[in-house]
Amino acid sequence: MFPGASEYGVDIAVDDGAVDELLQTSPSDVEAPPSLTFSRNVFIPLTTACRYTCTYCTYFDPPGQASLLSLEEVREICRRGADAGCTEALFTFGDDPDERYTEIHAQLEEWGHDSIHTYLREACEVALEEGLLPHANPGDQTREQLAAVADVNASMGVMLETTAEVGAHAGPRRKVPGQRLRTLKNAGELDVAFTTGILVGIGEDWRDRAESLLAIRELHERYDHIQEVIVQPVVDNERWSDGSPDLATMRQVTAMARVALPEAVSVQVPPNLAPAKDLIDCGVDDLGGVSPVTDDHINPEYKWPALRELEEIADHAGVPLGERLPVYERFLPADLRTTGFDGTLADGADGDREWISPTIRDALGGDGSAGRRYRSVLRDETAATAD
Numbered sequence: 001m002f003p004g005a006s007e008y009g010v011d012i013a014v015d016d017g018a019v020d021e022l023l024q025t026s027p028s029d030v031e032a033p034p035s036l037t038f039s040r041n042v043f044i045p046l047t048t049a050c051r052y053t054c055t056y057c058t059y060f061d062p063p064g065q066a067s068l069l070s071l072e073e074v075r076e077i078c079r080r081g082a083d084a085g086c087t088e089a090l091f092t093f094g095d096d097p098d099e100r101y102t103e104i105h106a107q108l109e110e111w112g113h114d115s116i117h118t119y120l121r122e123a124c125e126v127a128l129e130e131g132l133l134p135h136a137n138p139g140d141q142t143r144e145q146l147a148a149v150a151d152v153n154a155s156m157g158v159m160l161e162t163t164a165e166v167g168a169h170a171g172p173r174r175k176v177p178g179q180r181l182r183t184l185k186n187a188g189e190l191d192v193a194f195t196t197g198i199l200v201g202i203g204e205d206w207r208d209r210a211e212s213l214l215a216i217r218e219l220h221e222r223y224d225h226i227q228e229v230i231v232q233p234v235v236d237n238e239r240w241s242d243g244s245p246d247l248a249t250m251r252q253v254t255a256m257a258r259v260a261l262p263e264a265v266s267v268q269v270p271p272n273l274a275p276a277k278d279l280i281d282c283g284v285d286d287l288g289g290v291s292p293v294t295d296d297h298i299n300p301e302y303k304w305p306a307l308r309e310l311e312e313i314a315d316h317a318g319v320p321l322g323e324r325l326p327v328y329e330r331f332l333p334a335d336l337r338t339t340g341f342d343g344t345l346a347d348g349a350d351g352d353r354e355w356i357s358p359t360i361r362d363a364l365g366g367d368g369s370a371g372r373r374y375r376s377v378l379r380d381e382t383a384a385t386a387d
Contacts, residue, residue: 001023002177003178010182014218018277022210022260027255027281033211036280039088040292040377041326042132042291043291048066051094052169054169056202066103071111073124078131081130082132085292087133088375090291091136091138092138095148096140121149128359128363131373133154135153135156135157135326138158141183146183151357154325155328159247162177162202162209166204188223194226195227198213198233198253200253201244210256211259212329213229216260230270230288231253231279233273233274250269250278254279254282267284267285267286269287286304289326315325330345330346338378
């Protein structure tokens with residue numbers, strides 16, 4: 001059992017034999033994918049307030065300095081994104097801003113909200129109005145918090161990071177693996193297509209990495225809800241100077257992710273943080289969200305690559321590159337999937353599980369420019385996969 005798992009109602013354990021077996025994985029055990037995908041997005045840092053003070057994170061601001069975007073600012077970002085051909089609004093903010101952030105709470109109250117979650121819901125509705133599909137990454141979520149925003153999101157996510165207790169999570173409020181695992185479990189129970197991942201180099205060891213990947217796999221096997229797993233290296237920044245994992249480490253842990261996870265779950269590396277060209281043959285099939293409009297506010301020193309750089313990565317690997325939506329096609333109902341889709345359907349996608357809400361279904365099937373843009377991206381992804 002992982003630290004805090006039982007406290008947060010997560011009954012999960014990983015078999016030691018499976019860990020030992022995964023630790024024997026090498027890049028030679030996997031192959032390059034038949035194609036690569038990416039999502040064209042805008043990055044919307046709704047608030048920089050966070051209950052945690054992780055020593056590697058430059059995203060959060062201390063009390064008195066944290067920002068909160070207005071809905072007018074959210075709308076302007078989304079409009080610029082839609083004009084640039086984006087399909088995804090990536091909402092990020094720190095985990096539950098607590099009582100330390102009195103100014104944030106006061107501003108929310110002035111705007112008629114008693115929590116960041118009701119405000120997030122309204123911000124997602126703005127994104128939909130402006131022609132973008134929301135993908136919110138709001139950190140640890142109770143079932144009630146997740147349910148409050150799930151129907152206005154095409155997909156959601158949270159980085160598991162690690163199932164180990166590490167010093168990099170030090171501070172008065174520590175990240176507890178059980179909380180993150182609970183969020184993954186909640187997403188599965190609520191039929192939310194979900195993105196998660198591991199953070200490499202924050203003090204975890206090889207066994208921790210294997211256990212983290214297998215914990216993700218176990219929860220996915222229960223609910224079939226994980227759409228992609230990010231393998232992300234920690235990078236030097238103004239708060240972290242302990243170095244980043246070397247290429248050999250990244251190649252092995254990426255191969256471990258590909259071996260640990262079902263084929264239907266994508267393995268993603270962020271090309272602005274990881275040496276993507278040298279990792280494709282380790283099983284990477286997705287390059288994540290890339291913005292032609294906004295910065296990477298979590299890693300502001302590491303700019304998004306331009307589309308031509310993604311094309312160079314794909315050319316180097318000898319595979320086609322296709323754009324995708326923030327929700328993977330296997331979660332879509334039959335009337336929205338492209339002709340000839342031959343991937344693995346999410347459990348119940350053609351039956352009794354509603355992976356996308358009526359709100360998102362209406363957006364995808366809409367007659368306006370946004371709906372046509374979403375469907376053209378689906379065709380582009382299918383064409384790339386078929387080449």
